[in-house]
Amino acid sequence: MREPTVSIESQVEQFIGWLRTKKLKVTQERLALVREVLASKGHFEAEDLQIRLRAQGRRVSKPTIYRTLPLLIESGLLRPSFLTGERQTYYENTLGDDKHEHLICVACGRIIEFTSERLEEALVEVGRKHGFIAQKRRIELFGLCEYCG
Amino acid sequence: MREPTVSIESQVEQFIGWLRTKKLKVTQERLALVREVLASKGHFEAEDLQIRLRAQGRRVSKPTIYRTLPLLIESGLLRPSFLTGERQTYYENTLGDDKHEHLICVACGRIIEFTSERLEEALVEVGRKHGFIAQKRRIELFGLCEYCG
DNA sequence: TTCGGTGCAAAAGTTTTGCACTAGC
């Protein structure tokens, strides 16, 4: 089970700081949304957020959700997620982005997480060579897993 | 400029073979669509295909396009593409998937392609360790490029 | 007190469906 390396509340603080930097207001709706997004496992869509919040007794409108998602993306806490050919916009928080790569089986849909020290080193070399400062990344290999190969 | 390693017509043949395997019909519409998709550079959406085909005098309806795209994805020639937080479904063909990775600058949007022998080796090792046979991949690093860092 | 933010209702888009007709096999 993947555990976030950074606590949710510290990420909420980061978001509040980001809002202040941008001179945007820290509203109850935005706080509820960022907490829900950070607590989410895997990918989800706009409506999932509304349903989960409603289950907690918090009512946030669709327009507000759609207006808040881009802020979460801009602030770096969220990213669109598209492993398969969904027709809708799915999202995923970025808490697990570091050091977790994915092997995706095109036959059974199984997703295997992995880490690799050699991969780490190769990427550091690439960054140095191109003068690129990497912040986040997405590494996905598509193919056949050990059960389907 | 990136050149496909495999010719378009051989990929069209592959698609025809795939259709036959699935006992699906090889229609004019499907052939026109697969050719257009394979000839496309970068990301595009359903309507782009219709417009380009119409410019060539071929008329293919939206429903047919939407019904064909999943076939192209299933057959491995196409994949959804989501570099940024677009609200619509964009696609990209998989011709250039091999040996081209991306550095994406979050500040200026610049996309730098790179290859790395060490990365190659690291990925081979990962596959071997997990009994995974990789067919395609997507490797994207998000961060600041040499001009924005 | 002042604007930016929210919710509602309606609009705008995109993707899907039902059905009659067409064309691949």
Add this chain to the structure above:
DNA sequence: GCTAGTGCAAAACTTTTGCACCGAA
């Protein structure tokens, strides 16, 4: 000739917008 596939029109959904009201700073 039989079916799967196509196009049209309409429906279904997701996402956006206009506007009046509310609440954070």
